[in-house]
Amino acid sequence: MSTLRIDLGAPRAFKPGETIDGRVSWQVDAAPQSAELRLFWYTRGKGTQDVGNVGSVPFATPQTSDSRSFTLALPRDPYSFSGKLVSIVWALELIVEPGSNVERQEFVMSPTGAEVVVGESAGEPVRV
């Protein structure tokens, strides 16, 4: 059984332009051919999903059981956002191939460190 982990520390909220320092680890059954951490945002809501790939960190010569540190710079936008029709969600995804070994870790990016919320639910504490 495969285990993948993305450790961002706490809290999982960042400001635009900030740098994310973290650590990934994995244990997989078969010798991996590649391992990569991807930084992206995506929309979730009623309509067609949109995705923006921002950056990635490839990990050279990955082992079956491995742990690596990473540093990724966040852009200035878009902010983490939620309305009733659409949300923008930031995430990191660790992909170890071959196989379907994927781990996703969502986080918040905004000037206040909290998701921008519009509509009736404004003011609620952010839950990621």
Next chain:
Amino acid sequence: MKARENPFASERIIHAIRYTHADGDVGTVVARLAALRYRAAIVGPHGAGKTTLLEDLACELERRGYRTTLMQLGTDDRRLPATWPASAACLGAQDIVCLDGAEQLSYGAWLWFRWRARRAGGLIVTSHARGRLPLLVECSTSADLLERIVRRLSPAPVDGAPACADLFHRHRGNVREALRELYDVYAAL
């Protein structure tokens, strides 16, 4: 309710109910496609899962080493991509052309499209009616199917949510539109 928490967000629907047809899983459908020499049609009414099945098939065929070209036609845009004639000229045995909404093409346009795709290793289309290519799968819906999908996405019904049987009949069997109505119901919570 925030969009990202809505159980009927499109991403959740797609991930939660990847199409499993009553006749078998995607692997079984690919085997049937091979028996039809990779030229076949997925047939069914609006919102019955044709597009989802076509996308699943394309993913499975890519996994098996084919190159897939997916094109979508709708009532708002009935034209094939401007790049299609040029890309059709480069098709080969490893290419599978997937056309979603083949019924949008006139009969003449369909014949022209099929001729252009003749060099491709495969051609899969979705359509509302039989007749354009041999039948691969006939998609259908039912109130029970909608109920199962809804319970998978939202195990506990919320106050004010319409009954699945009522939703199904009001949307005339269009499961996609029924799930969109439920999105709005949950968004208002």
